[in-house]
Structure formats: C-alpha cells, structure tokens
Amino acid sequence: MNQLSVQHLLGIKHLNASDIELIFNTADHFKEVINRPIKKVPSLRDITIANLFFENSTRTKLSFELAEKRLSADVINFSASGSSVSKGETLIDTANNILSMKVDLIVMRHPHVGACDFLSKNVDARIVNAGDGTHEHPTQALLDSYSIREKLENVKGKNVVIVGDILHSRVALSNIYALQLQGANVKVCGPKSLIPTHIESLGVEVEPNLKKALEWCDVANMLRVQNERMAINYFPSTREYTQLFGVNKDLLDSLSKKIVIMHPGPINRGVEITSDVADADQSIILNQVENGVAVRMAVIYLLAQQIER
C-alpha cells in the first residue's frame, strides 16, 4: 500500500496497521531529509496549511509548523487567544472563514473531545488532529511508536507501560491504540483515581505498583500530571505522587534490565521523573522531539497526496 486508508488523521482508532507502516516508512525518508545540509523538499509548494490552536502548545505547534515548512507548504497560524473566538464566533464559522482563503489542510488542537471529528464532517478540508481534549493525540502516539521502533528495532512483542495521569491523557489513549495495532503489550500504572474505569476493556492491564511495572516493561512512557485539567484533587500531594509514581535513577538502577524512558513533554522535573533520569542515556525524550518533525512530515505528505488538484 502506498496510500493511507483515511482522508483525515482524526485518531489512531481510525488507522490500520498498514497505514502506520506506511507513515513510518515515509518518515524514515523524511528523517534523512531533515538531516541534510538543506533540510527542505519542494513537494507541497502548492498546498496551504492552517494551524488552528485553540489550546496552548509549544512542542506540537512548532513541530507541525516546521514539518509543514520543510515540505515547502504555505503556513498560516491561528491561536484562539486574541482572536474572534472570544467574540463568540463558532468553530465552523472560524474554519470556513479561514478556508475561504484557499486553505487545503487544517491542523487543529482543541480543548473539546471530538472537535476535529466534528470539523471534518462540516468543512471541506483535510483535518489533522493535534490533540482534542482528553481524547486523542495521534501524531504524538505515532512519533512515540516510531521512536520505540528506532531504538528497539521493532514495536511488535515489546512491553510498554504508560505511567501517570491516564485519565486526562490523550497521549495515553492514542498510544494504547497505536501500540496494540503494532502488536505490543501495554500496561498502565498510576494512582487509582487517575486510571479510567473500564480501561481493561481496551485490552490493557492495570499495574498499581511502579516497581513491578518497570520490571515487566521494555519501555516506560512517563506522562505529566495534568493539573490544568483537574477540577478536584486526585491525590493527596505532589510529594506523595512522586514517592509512589515518580521514576528516579536509584529505581532505574535497581531494575534487572535497562529500560527505555520516554516522555511526551512538557516534563515536570522532579515530579514524574527526576532530572538525572530525563538526561540519562536510556532516555529518548529528545529523539522523540526530532522524530516528531519527520513523522508529522510523513502524515501531512501522505494526506496532501490525496488532495485533488
């Protein structure tokens, strides 16, 4: 297959295993491109992309923008703060106004679950979900799996534990779908109050003990505690959270094997992981960021390929 089975990237849930393989194979070529003296290809020179960010973002926004520019697309950026959204404009109106300026593809982050799905049904453009509320963050999951594939050669059969705030994490859900699609085994670990009920129905096991989870896994994906999404207290104190679910160098060294540490960022140093773990040689956090550009280039390239002239 050399074409995606979908027209929009709304979530990993809509992809199949060969889509992921195609994205990764294409990303391999783009990773070579972004390491050249001139890191740009002219493929998308007649495509215009709008980045609509209705929620704060640093890494994802920069990564998407760089990916688009490396493909030679024209890029316009939009942030909800300081825009007409605060004057009461609806999402469809905002998007359609932007599309009137001849935009072909929209990359959107939105605080509400399903916003990208809704937009894809109501406007005439390809949509890439850059995170919708606590639902999915497909490109993050793709770059996470791509980084595992790069470090361990294969995702299939690997044991991956996702640690932390699973309840509020779109990264966790997208990762669970992506890893399972590629044949990895997934466990989640965190305070019971931050593990969604019925998560077992996704085929993942809950391991409440961090040490046991780390002993089992090949890769630990450490998530941030999303205080901004918490209306109530889910655990007594940050100190207690760190003691039970934070990874430090002593804990890593006490394991019988060397595991890979990942983090989607931004890191709360000293909470979910300590500084020496974040900077250790078994941490691939900065590789994830580099791979993010290549993977997003692949996703945008493959979706743009389907846009009719």
Next chain:
Amino acid sequence: MYFCIPNNVWELMSQKILLSAKEIDIILNRLACQLIENHTDFSETVLIGIQPRGTYLAERLRDILQNIYEINDIQLGQLDITFYRDDFRRREIPIEANKTTIDFIVENKNVVFIDDVLYSGRSIRAALTAIQSFGRPLEIELLVLIDRRFSRHLPIQPTYLGRQVDVINEEKVLVQWQEKDGIDAVYIQNN
C-alpha cells in the same frame, strides 16, 4: 486469427529484445572507459545512481572501474527524487519513496548522474533540484544506458550514453539486471 491467441502468448510476442547480456557488458565497459577519459582517478568525482533503477547501473560501473581498471575509493551515492517530482498529486497511484544515501559532500565535485533510461527528462530535472540539498556541485554530467530519442519534454541530453533507440510512446523500454531480475537484458515492450 489473432483473437484465438491467449493473452500471455500475445504479451511474449510483443516483447522484443534490444540488448543481450553480452551487449550490455560491452557497453558498460565502454561507458566505464569514457568516464575514466574525463575523470581520470575520480578524486574530484562522485557517482550518483538515480533511484530506483539507476542504482544497479551505478553499482555495475563502480565495480568495473574498481575490478578491471583498479580505481579504488570511488564515491558512490543513491539519490531518490520522489519528493522533487513535478507530478505530485497528479498521478493515479502515488509513488513510494526510496532511500537516499549520500555520505559525502558534493560541494565543488564533479557529479555524474546515472540512470537506466532517459525518456521525458523529468526525473533528471527533479534530480538536478534534489542534488542541490547536498551542496553546489562544480559540474553535473548524465550517464544513461538507454536514450529514448525524440521523446524529451525538457532540454536535457546525456553526456554518456549506451544505446540510442527510437520507440513510439505506447512502447516501454524495460531494463533488467542480474542482481534484481536474474538476467541482464533490455527489452522493448508493447503495452
């Protein structure tokens, strides 16, 4: 009574051999000598095989230069032009990218592009753009095994050529290599 002939037989009948293994071998040796004539010890020259099918020809020439003419340390790269093509979003079936391997600097080097068939010239146009991402070459030459005359869309001509052929647009020139297809041969196929 050709409507009685089964499809596959018709296909075989419509395939004409243009070059045999022996003829290809003679041509490759001649091309290698022509390269030596212009580039002597290849210290300032890099060979670039155009993906996907030009890489076999490039490797063959490198082997001849190394084994027969004892020119060692030839710099050989592979260049994929997929992202530089001018028909993105214009094809029914998208083209899949191939690997680019250029582990050296092309700045101020004499670059020789190597491809199997020169047809419209559009691939070479894309390659000329693509190579700029690796620096500014001093000079670029083009070596092809088969030059399809009178079919160019762009003003591009080969510097070194194996065989010039006149084929009509419906016909396809097919180059096969021992390492990929199990045989060295060039066919003209009637589609």
